[in-house]
Every structure is written in structure tokens, then in C-alpha cells.
Amino acid sequence: MKFLFDTFPVILFFLTFKWGEKNAATAQSLISEYFSGIVSGGVTSLTLAPILLATVITLAASSCQIGYLLLRRRKVDAMLWISFIIIMVFGGATLYFQSEAFIKWKPTVLYWCYAGAFALAQFAFKSNLIQAAMGSQIKLPETVWAKLSYAWIVFFILMGFINLYVAFNFSTDTWANFKLIAVVAIMPAFVVIQSLFLAKYMEEPV
Structure with missing residues (x-):
């Protein structure tokens, strides 16, 4: 829900x-x-x-x-x-x-803001946003939490560039399709892939 x-x-x-x-x-x-x-x-x-x-x-x-x-x-x-x-x-x-250019830029700006938030927390404040959100549910080595954070940073940066490429090299109709697919398919698929990667590390909290 x-x-x-x-x-x-x-x-x-x-x-x-x-x-x-x-x-x-x-x-x-x-x-x-x-x-x-x-x-x-x-x-x-x-x-x-x-x-x-x-x-x-x-x-x-x-x-x-x-x-x-x-x-x-x-x-x-x-x-x-x-x-x-x-x-x-x-x-x-x-x-x-x-001008449709503004709304086409919006997903990229949002993705890059997310990437910036993860990077700022990780490198400037030595805090892991993924760990803060999920640390009470699963227990992972610190290196794995860091890898998760890096993965999301790279993911959001790449999604920002891909959005711009689709937005300004294809029709608005194609971009609208991609915008929906990014939210309801690509991002959930990325989460599933991460879950499969994390399965071997997961432990029940003590």
C-alpha cells in the first residue's frame, strides 16, 4: 500500500x-x-x-x-x-x-537529490541512510551497509542520466512510458536484486 x-x-x-x-x-x-x-x-x-x-x-x-x-x-x-x-x-x-523541458528535467533533479542525500550522509556525516531505515529489521556487516549506500548512489546518478537521454532524444510519449516504467518496474527490480544479494548476509537481530 x-x-x-x-x-x-x-x-x-x-x-x-x-x-x-x-x-x-x-x-x-x-x-x-x-x-x-x-x-x-x-x-x-x-x-x-x-x-x-x-x-x-x-x-x-x-x-x-x-x-x-x-x-x-x-x-x-x-x-x-x-x-x-x-x-x-x-x-x-x-x-x-x-515548456515540457522543465517537467522532463524533474525526475533527473529528484534522482540526483536522492544521490546527493545518500552521498552527503555517507561521506560527510558518516551516517548510512539505508542502515538507519533498516538496521532494526536486519543485521549486516558495516561493509555491506556501505556497499548498499554506494549502490543506491550510483543507481540514482545513472537513472538521472538515462532520464535525460530518453527525455531529449525520444518523443514525449516514449519519455512518459519510461517515467512510469522507472518507478513501477526498474526501481522495484533493483530492490529485488539487492535483496537477493543480501540474503546470504542476513541475520536475525540479537
Whole structure:
């Protein structure tokens, strides 16, 4: 359930974009009628309407995500705050400037912020974020915790570069597909691979 909660803004972005592609005139009308105040010039083209509408829905979904947790007095973890701030900045810029480049950069900036957080904790503060999150559940040698941290740093850096390559060398439709696959398939697959690697090290906590 947590995975679905964390990823539903991305899923909504994908579904809205796909719907907007098939109903570009309706998407354009919705943007012009309800969101003209936040779109530069007040109107948009048929080509940009789908991604602008998808961006609006993502901004709303992310806001609802944070609002729900705050209303329920639940902790909003740092990664979710980072994601929220980045989508607000880059999504807002996408709408105002009517430029899909901003929203295409957003996943890369998010990945690199995650990589930076892991690296800063590991090298500057001598703290391991993976160990902090999972240390109470499994017991591993310190060298293995470090390897996990390095693996995530490299993973996020590579995903950032791959996102840029797909975003600016393929169609927006292909990029939207990749954006969803990255969240619902590539990242979970990376976690599974790590779990298989860790199996031989795992011990029950004393």
C-alpha cells in the first residue's frame, strides 16, 4: 500500500497524459478554462495540452499526498518532502512557461537529490541512510551497509542520466512510458536484486 501511495502521482501523470493525447482538444479546453491564470498567455497549443494537464494533476496529487499525511498527523519523510518541493518548482515552471523541458528535467533533479542525500550522509556525516531505515529489521556487516549506500548512489546518478537521454532524444510519449516504467518496474527490480544479494548476509537481530 505504501508503494502505491508513494507512486500514485506518477501513475496519475501517466494516465492523464495518455488520456490527453487521445483527447487533445478537451485537454486544451480544460487548461484554457480552468488554469489560464497559471499558464503564460492563458492559452496553450494542442501539442502541449496533454503534458500541461498531466502536470496540473500531478501537482494536485502531490499536494493531496502531503495534506493527507499532515491531517492524519503522520510523519512526512524527507524524501517525500524533497519530491514535493521539486514537483512544485518544476511543475509550476512547466505550466507558467509552457515548456515540457522543465517537467522532463524533474525526475533527473529528484534522482540526483536522492544521490546527493545518500552521498552527503555517507561521506560527510558518516551516517548510512539505508542502515538507519533498516538496521532494526536486519543485521549486516558495516561493509555491506556501505556497499548498499554506494549502490543506491550510483543507481540514482545513472537513472538521472538515462532520464535525460530518453527525455531529449525520444518523443514525449516514449519519455512518459519510461517515467512510469522507472518507478513501477526498474526501481522495484533493483530492490529485488539487492535483496537477493543480501540474503546470504542476513541475520536475525540479537
